[in-house]
Amino acid sequence: MDSIYVLRGRIEELYARNSKVYDKAIQFILAVSTFILINRNVGFMKMAASPVAAIALAVICTFLPLGATVVAATALILLHMYSVSLGILGVTAVLFLVMYIFYLRLAPKMALVVVLTPLAFFLHIPYVIPVACGLAAAPGSMVAAICGTLVYYMMDYVKKAAANLDDSGVKGMLTQATDYLGKVFQNKEMWVMLGAFLICFFIVYAIHRASMDHAWKIAIVVGIIANLVVVVAGDIVLGVHTSYGMLVGGSVASLVIGLILEVFYFSVDYSRSEKLQFEDDEYYYYVKAVPKLSVATPEKMVKRINERQETEIIDTESVRKKSGTASGGVGKNGKRPMPKKGQSVKKHDMKEVDKMLLTQSLRKDLNMRK
Structure with missing residues (x-):
């Protein structure tokens, strides 16, 4: 374990030297990944779906706050929806407006969660989101996760139904809009995933804040188990066809990500924990103090050898x-x-x-x- 904490210390030192450069590099990678995945799944407008356009848009978003990436992704999705159908475009715009109202009101600083949630679905590891948010974020982050989940299932429906969508007057657009709303909000898989996300998040969030020893590890394991139970129960009761390979892979990824977050955010030495008691005129205070775990990074000793000295011969x-x-x-x-x-x-x-x-x-x- 000492080698892991030494590696953590070196990573933190490396990041501290050029933190702004690394932040912008990560932001660029997130933006490029988001735009490319959108273009591959709903890339109906050829000009907007080109890799050059995705890279150029990502470069612009890199020098702006992370929220600009969310706005650019929204605009890109609307452009592709316009190429499919005006009815689909109208419904998508209204849904985005409602999501922005809740997002800006309840979770304005959770743009990272909004971006990462669809990416996690496309990478088949969506169960990482509630575990990571439960450990490192506030309850408001689940509003951003719900918005990201809804966006994913909206794009998934349009991707599958695009071939059968056809603008045929006002009546046709209304039919398409009605079917679109019905298919998205009657999707049992989406509701099972949202239920699993919420239950897993609140279990992880509650347990990791408890004063018990190894609270973070217990929270990760219990949260993953709860997530598995809810998804399997939804598969059996509601007939949702869940990919068990994705379920197992996502659970393993959740465990790994959770342990990595614990190493970087909550490294403590439970063997040296103490329980203290204080009092004043009105209260008694019972405090459990757990020292943080830190390992000194070994310094490299460089030994310099002088140049070869020639022997002078004296007569x-x-x-x-x-x-x-x-x-x-x-x-x-x-x-x-x-x-x-x-x-x-x-x-x-x-x-x-x-x-x-x-x-x-x-x-x-x-x-x-x-």
Whole structure:
């Protein structure tokens, strides 16, 4: 586990260095993915469905708040609906207007959830949304999740029924609008998914805020189990044909995403938890204190090896000649001075040689350090 927290620390340090760049890169990827998935599923207008248009629109949205991506996706869907039928366009516009009223009133800062919910459906992992929102968001996020779910099923219906839609006067448009509303809001699968989302979210949200040990892990597991029970019950009771492969895959993805969120947002050491008691004039306070878990990132030790040093060869005879009279050499009169008593000439010369070698070595070391 220590290696996981060390990796988390390094990721946080890397993100902190260029957080704005990473935020814009993630925003661009989300925008491109959203526009491409819309074009692949309801891309009826050829000019708007081109990859160049999707990339250009994503670049513009990257330099704007994330809410601009939601507005651009709405406009793109309406353009494609216009190419299908005016009746479908009118109903879709009214539904978007109602969703925007609830979204802007109850969850104006949850644009990320609105964008991610249809993407999760297209990637066959929609059950990640209630688990992630229950751990890291407020109850208002479910308004955004419901809007994203409704948008997905609207596009799914138009994708399947586009071949049979035909504008044939006012009566035909009214028939199409009525069928469109009926098929979308009478879709049992959509209501089962919304019920599972709400139950899973509130279970995860309630348990992860409790004071019990390992509350986040318990919330993730219990929420996933509740989601499985609701979906399977809807499949049996209402006859909804649920893909069990998508159900299992989405549950595993929910478990993984939930554990990742716990590592980054709620890393605590339950082994060192304490229960404290305080009091004042009016109340007694019972507090459970759980310390956060942090692992110091190991620093890299870089050892520098100096360049190869060449050994200087010194001629001892030349050193003796340079030493002159100070080292017992030949004086001005051409005669060698007599050594002191008890000291031979050879020993005296060798001492002076050693002094010269030591002096040159010290000078060389000092020059290298400079």
